[in-house]
Amino acid sequence: QLPLIHKILELEALHDFCVSVSSVLDVSSLTDKVLTRLLMLLDSKTGFVCLKADESDALQISACSEINLATVTQHFINHPLVAEVLASGEGAIEHDLDCSSYQQLLIVPIKSKENVLGIVGILDxxxxxxxxxxxxxxxxxxGCAACALINARLHTRLQDxxxxxxxxxxELQSTHGQIIQQERLQALGQMAGGIVHDVNNALSAVLGYTELWITFPDMLDKKDNILYDLKTINMAAKDATHIVRRLRGFYRPREEGNVMVTxxxxxxVTQAIDITHPKWSRLASEKGFTxxxxxxxxxxxxxxxxxxxxREMFVNLIFNAVDAMTETGTITLRTRHSASGPSTGVGCVILEVCDTGSGMTEEVRQKCLEPFFSTKGEQGTGMGLAMVFGIIQRHQGILEIDSTPGEGTTFRIQFPILDAESAVDVKSQQQGLPHPLHILLVEDDAIQRELLIRYLKEDGHTAVQAGTGREGLEAFHRGQFDLIITDMTMPEMNGLHLARTIRKIAPQKPIIIISGDDMGEELSEDDVPDHLIALQKPLILQVFRQALKQAMDTALL
Incomplete structure (x- = not known):
């Protein structure tokens, strides 16, 4: 029974050893622990563990007990017995060492299957x-130590x-950020080119008609014609303002709260043809055809x-068609009503812009709506048709393009018929405005202040003027006003500060804030008074009137 008991004790020790070393995932700590336990088993104090390097078979000392590294390196790493064990994968014993300090050496391989990972040497x-x-x-x-060593090395490699x-x-995030920044800068430059393109389209009417008056001053005697021209210039200026305000993106969907009018x-269509006439007629003559x-x-x-x-959509389509002309030809804008749209199956208005120009290949037709895609080289921005497509999407429209090289192109657009619930009749909005209103106007720019006074007086309102926020607050204390109109950016006290102060005194007082900048961030702050009406410069009379009506309606709630 003694051999059996001895065997049981041996297995228990082996199990305890395996459990102990298997949880150690640092190679250096593992070899220290293995060496300590093996020395205890053989009642020895001196020993060492050497492991093969990952990149070669050269042995490297990993752990030592009661022997210094120099001694192991000098007497044992290159000992013939070590070479024999590494080659055979079997342990060996030497009882007569050629070393004055030690007499005996037991060496066993640390191996997994047939792969020798290193050796354990026990001395005396x-x-x-x-x-x-x-x-x-x-x-x-x-053998158990070999399994633990493999796990520890795998853990180390995983950590590495x-x-x-x-x-x-x-590094990728940093590089990605740099690439995005470069792309943004490039896109910003291209976008700026596109905005210049469309603003120039709008300015062409202003420049064209005023040059006609300067060149032919007798035209100024024809008041009806001048009034018509002034209306066209006014629409072009409004469109330029609208383009600048839409810099937030080309494909933004219709946002909640956007007012779509009848x-x-x-x-x-007629207005767009009139606006573009000075430019397309000149461009065509410069090319030598009509x-x-x-x-x-x-x-x-x-x-x-x-x-x-x-109007911006039509202007871009007209100029795009003009650019496609290589000889005398025509551009025709058609409209018709369809009780059952070809694409939607429901009632719609169909618009077609047809030209007899050079046409497009199928490859160009597929790409022509992409932002920054252009076939005009350095003269093209690739923004015109991209903006057209964005406008169509915002109006829930559908675009089809038919084109044949050498014959021409047709842009066919379907728009849904008026939705009575979503559209607003602007003229009806202007009716019912309390009349006249007594208004406090606070604006530090004299030209803007005079323009607003003219707007108000022509509509029958009266106004008290102030040039700064503090002057405006003093005027508010002295008088009784139906409505406050204030600029946003002013010295001493800005418009938002003035609005907060007035609302503390008169919580229901209607206030309109006007700014040349985007006020989205300022008006999203927690302490912004409720029901402020925000307008952006330059002001359009129609929009200004709507704001007066909206502000007064809010005050009555």
Whole structure:
């Protein structure tokens, strides 16, 4: 029974050893622990562990007990017995060492299957000499140590890989950020070119008609014609303002709260032809041929939309068609009503812009709506048709393009008929405004202040003027006002500060704030008074009137 008991004790020790070393994931700590336990088993105090390097078979000292590294390196790493164990994968014993300090050496391989990972060397047993039973026992324990060593090395490699991955991710994030910044700067430059393109389209009417008056002053005697020209210039200026305000993006969807008004599309078509006439007639003559722009407009229902957006769309389509002309030809804008739209199956208004220009290949037709895509080289921004497509989407429209190289192109757009619930009749909005109003106007710019006074007086209102926020607050204390209109950016006290102060005194007082900048961030703060009406410069009389009506309606709630 003694051999059986001995075997049981041995297995318990082996199990305890395996559990102990398997939880150690640092290679250096693991080899220290393995060496300590094996020395205890053989009643020895001196030993060492050497492991093969990952990149070669050269041994490297990993742990030592009661022996210095120099001694191990000088007498044992290159000992013939070590070479024999590494080659055979079997343990070996030497009882007569050629070393004055030590007499015995037991070496066993640390191996997994046939792969030798390193060696364990035990020197000079305290009592007796090393035998084959010691060899068998240490070999069994070294096998368990090999498994623990593999796990520890895998853990170390995983940690190294994670560190490298983290470093790589940081580098990629940094590089990605730099690329995004470069792309943004490039896109900003291209976008600026597109905005210049469309603002120039609007300014062409202003420049064209005023040059005609300067060149032919006799035209100024024809008041009806001058009034017509002034209306065209006014629309062009409004469109330029609208373009600048829409810098937030080309494909933004219709936002909640956007006011879509009743639009007579035929009138907008006629206006767009008039606005573009000075430019397209000049461009065509410079090319040495004639381009006729005409219309074929049927009686159609009204649609729900934004007139400035739609005029911008027509202007871009007309100029795009002019650019496609290589010889004398025509551009025709047609409208018609369809009780069942070809794409939607429901009632719609169909607009077609047809030209007899050079046409497009299928490849160009597929790409022509992409932002920054242009076939005009350095002269093109690639923004015109991208903006057209964005406007169509915001009006819930559908665009189709038919084009044949050498024959021409047709842009076909379907717009839904007026939705009575979503559209607003601007004229009806202006009715019912309390009349006259006594208004406090606070504006530090003298020209802007005079313009607003003219607006108010022409509509029958009276106003008290103030040039700063503090002057405005003093005037408010002295008088009784139906409405406060204030600029946002002013010295001493800005418009928002003035509004907060007035609302503390008169919580229901209607206030309109006007600014040349985007006020979205300022008006989103927690302490902004409720029901402020915000307007952006330059002001349009129609929009200004709507704001007066809205402010007074809010005050009555």
């Amino acid at each position: 047993k305290e009592d007796g000499v090393f035998n084959q039973e010691d060899m068998r026992l240490i070999s069994a324990f070294s 890989s994670n560190r490298e991955l983290g470093s790589t991710i940081n 639009v007579k599309l035929n009138e907008v 381009v006729e722009v005409g219309s074929d407009l049927e009686d159609i229902p009204t649609i729900s939309g934004d007139e400035s957006d739609l």
